[in-house]
Amino acid sequence: MQNDPRSHGLWELTAPPASETHALAGSVEADVVVVGGGFTGFSAALHLAERGSRVVLLEGKEIGFGGSGRNVGLVNAGMWTMPDELPGVLGQLYGDRLLDLLGNAPKLVFELVEKHAINCEINPAGTLHCAVGRSGLEELETRAEQWARRGAPVTLLDAAETARRVGTDAYAGALLDMRAGTIQPLAYVRGLAKAAIAAGVQVHTASPVVGAERTGKRWTVKTDRGSVSADWVIVATNAYTVAPWAEVRAELVHLPYFNFATKPLSPELQRKILPGREGAWDTAEILSSFRFDKLGRLVFGSVGALRGTGAAIHKAWARRSLKKLFPEIDGVEFEAEWYGMIGMTVDNLPRFHRLAENVIGFSGYNGRGIAPGTVFGKVLARHIAGEIVEGDLPLPVTEPMAQSFRPIREGYYEVGAQLAHLVQARI
């Protein structure tokens, strides 16, 4: 993708090809124009087209170019925030509504994959949130109790059971969440795009939106070579926003995150490491994540950008850490490496914005975007179709709030991750 092996890495190597699309040229009429071709944009477009709307989707680069084609592929339920904290931040009504929606969001992903026969290595085997030390275990005990009280199928595993499921005794325990699973993310977003096109959505790639104008009751959204006139605009550009809705990007601090994929491991190693094929990550402050792909490549990631000095530092760290976690993986060889930018909000919660009359979007998923992006896209479609009134949306309307010292904080994350990985060889 974009001739850069460090943008979409393994996912680009193994995803089915994207549907053929072209840049927008000339003027087009629609009911809704969706800007951004990731999980949010394609889910919104698909669900709108299924409700009879004429939809045009404009993507600046390629399908899945942003976070949707670069992530780890953990289809998680809920946010980072502890369940009981949400009502405190959002109020009881929105807190409960968001928890309910996001707790069930993986189900929508699994249903869409089945309904549209999307070939994306889906595996609803659950996820393991692994405890680093006593404090990590205490955090998971709290999380387990709060989710269990809400009826979620989560189980706190002791150290012995965690070691059996993960294949290392590095962890003090783990939280098994059976609502969750893993996916090949670029294959999933390409599959959503294919389903949207089949439902009648007109998709244009290499078509960055450069401006938008209100003409009477309609919007005219412009690219370099064309324009779309529509009643509604969905802004689904999130952490990869390029103008004109720059305020969506200004609200987010970019946290870089990388992944390395090994060559397929031997059948013996695959029986020892994550034999149940759950997706896994840990409670460390600079967290690590690991999961298998369909062919038995272990995908191992953490915070950092694979550019400049970071490329060598993070690779050396990944080798050392994998060896420490799983000493049996001797002389690990990586087949792919890539990274992307996670959009973080100040309180780790997503946002719903009305950027102008009939210009709406969700953003700020804080590294939890596969299931939330899918479900928020459907919510946008239902709202525009008149099935959900604004007061019943899962989040209140808020103004985008630019984060202060954003470039400094982004630099701090990137350099801080390098320093941490220089000195640390995991646990």
Ligand SMILES: Cc1cc2nc3c(=O)[nH]c(=O)nc-3n(C[C@H](O)[C@H](O)[C@H](O)COP(=O)(O)OP(=O)(O)OC[C@H]3O[C@@H](n4cnc5c(N)ncnc54)[C@H](O)[C@@H]3O)c2cc1C
């Ligand atoms: C490295 C990494 C690991 C992650 N791991 C996970 C994980 O394991 N599980 C999980 O749930 N989430 C994860 N996430 C988060 C998740 O990937 C994102 O939250 C999600 O992809 C956001 O989807 P989206 O559709 O809202 O935005 P995106 O996928 O970022 O799509 C936005 C699109 O808008 C386009 N665009 C921008 N400006 C314009 C414009 N002016 N005109 C036209 N198009 C434009 C961009 O090119 C881009 O394709 C991870 C993210 C990263 C980066």
